Every structure is written in C-alpha cells, then in structure tokens.
Amino acid sequence: MPILEKLAQSGQARHWTDSIPLEYHYTAGVAGEEFRRELRDNGRFLVSKCSKCKSTYIPARMYCPDCFIEMKDQFPTDKPGYVYSFTSVNRDRSGADTELPITVGIVKFEGVKGGIVHLLDVGGPDRVSIGMKVSPSLKNLSERIGAITDILGFKPTSTGPSKTTTEGGTTERHAARTRDDQARSLLHSIEESGYPIEEDEMTISSLRTKIGKGELLTSEEDRLLHRLGDKAKEWRKAVKSSSDTEPTDTLSG
Numbered sequence: 001m002p003i004l005e006k007l008a009q010s011g012q013a014r015h016w017t018d019s020i021p022l023e024y025h026y027t028a029g030v031a032g033e034e035f036r037r038e039l040r041d042n043g044r045f046l047v048s049k050c051s052k053c054k055s056t057y058i059p060a061r062m063y064c065p066d067c068f069i070e071m072k073d074q075f076p077t078d079k080p081g082y083v084y085s086f087t088s089v090n091r092d093r094s095g096a097d098t099e100l101p102i103t104v105g106i107v108k109f110e111g112v113k114g115g116i117v118h119l120l121d122v123g124g125p126d127r128v129s130i131g132m133k134v135s136p137s138l139k140n141l142s143e144r145i146g147a148i149t150d151i152l153g154f155k156p157t158s159t160g161p162s163k164t165t166t167e168g169g170t171t172e173r174h175a176a177r178t179r180d181d182q183a184r185s186l187l188h189s190i191e192e193s194g195y196p197i198e199e200d201e202m203t204i205s206s207l208r209t210k211i212g213k214g215e216l217l218t219s220e221e222d223r224l225l226h227r228l229g230d231k232a233k234e235w236r237k238a239v240k241s242s243s244d245t246e247p248t249d250t251l252s253g
C-alpha cells in the first residue's frame with residue numbers, strides 16, 4: 001500500500017514490530033554545566049549574579065528571571081546554607097516502605113535566591129528545624145562525576161541548642177517555643193513575600209542565624225522583625241493591587 005493512500009476501513013491497517021535505535025544526550029545547559037563542573041572539581045556551589053538587579057541565584061543560571069538579561073558574573077559561594085523547608089518520606093518511588101524515614105529539604109543560602117533540594121543527613125525528621133545551618137557532605141573528588149548526587153546530603157553545622165528534646169514541656173519552655181515559632185513564621189513570610197530585602201539583608205541574615213540556632217531575640221530585634229514583617233506585608237499588598245489593576249479580560253472586584 002502506497003504511503004499516501006488513505007485507509008477506508010480500520011481492518012486495512014497493519015502493523016509490524018521492530019526497533020529504532022535512539023540516543024539521548026541530556027545537557028544541563030551552559031550555566032548548569034558550569035555549576036556541575038565547579039561541584040565536581042572544587043566541591044563548591046556556583047552562583048550567578050545579575051548586573052542589573054544585583055540578585056544572585058543558585059544554582060548558576062544564564063538569565064535573570066526578573067530582568068531577562070544574561071548573567072555573566074558567576075562565582076562560587078561560601079555562604080552558609082540553611083534549611084528553608086523540609087519533609088520526611090516513608091515510601092520509595094515504587095511505593096514500598098523505606099527502612100527509615102528519609103528527610104528531604106530545600107537548602108537556601110543567605111542572600112542568594114533559589115536553593116538546592118537534597119537529602120538532609122540529620123538522623124531523623126525530629127532533629128531538623130527550619131533555619132538550621134547545614135553544610136554539604138560530598139563524595140570524594142575521585143568519585144565525583146558532576147552530578148547532583150556528588151552531594152551525599154546536607155549535615156547540620158551548628159552544634160547549637162538542640163531542638164530535639166520534646167519531653168517535659170513546662171509552660172516557660174512552651175512560651176519560648178511559641179515565640180520561636182512566631183519568629184520563624186514571620187521570617188518565612190518576609191522571605192516569601194518577594195519584598196526586596198537588599199538593604200535589610202544584613203539584619204535579616206543575623207536574625208535568621210539567631211532564629212536558626214533557636215536563640216531568643218532581644219526585644220529590639222523582635223521589634224525589628226515585626227517592622228520588616230509589616231514592610232513585607234505592605235509589599236505583598238502593593239504587588240497584589242498592581243496585578244489586580246493590570247489589564248485582564250475579566251474585571252476585578
């Protein structure tokens with residue numbers, strides 16, 4: 001049957017089985033490859049910096065998503081990582097129970113946008129807390145191949161006050177924990193709001209460190225955190241109202 005001939009009846013269709021060899025080459029992209037190379041050769045994380053908005057991104061990428069310009073400035077970061085979010089999984093990809101719960105987290109770096117999703121080598125989900133300082137543990141140089149699995153996981157760096165003791169629970173400890181949680185969620189909402197924190201970066205960074213270690217904030221720092229929280233709230237409102245007034249095909253309100 002000529003190839004252009006149309007089938008009039010489905011019964012005319014025939015099929016045969018064979019194989020077609022296909023070869024795939026996955027590339028991580030220009031910046032992605034540089035990130036992997038730096039990880040493999042020097043065990044460091046490469047970040048990109050935008051020359052216009054001065055934002056830095058991890059992993060390194062080619063274009064600033066805010067300014068749409070190419071980022072040519074790339075350098076390894078020595079900023080400490082911290083746990084931004086985490087979860088614990090008890091099943092593997094096939095749905096079978098894992099022997100132990102596996103803790104996975106998003107690790108962010110101070111003053112850098114983006115982050116790395118990886119295993120948290122913390123010895124159990126109850127031993128990890130938001131803001132906890134972590135550092136990567138890597139495979140040996142000779143074993144690294146330039147893949148994200150060159151990182152074995154992230155381990156806690158600080159041996160600060162342990163957050164693991166949950167027994168007892170006096171009202172005082174409970175109050176401290178509530179304050180702690182409030183500070184954490186406030187810090188989280190500031191970071192989430194997308195509010196440009198550049199000028200307050202130092203302040204936020206030191207607050208994050210303290211909160212991460214579970215240290216109590218002074219009343220001055222607490223006031224500062226709330227003030228930044230208010231700024232972030234206003235920022236979010238402003239962003240929302242400007243997006244509401246942007247021309248769309250439906251009327252808002």
Ligand SMILES: [Zn+2]
Pocket residue numbers: 050051052053054055064065066067068
């Ligand atoms: Zn930019």
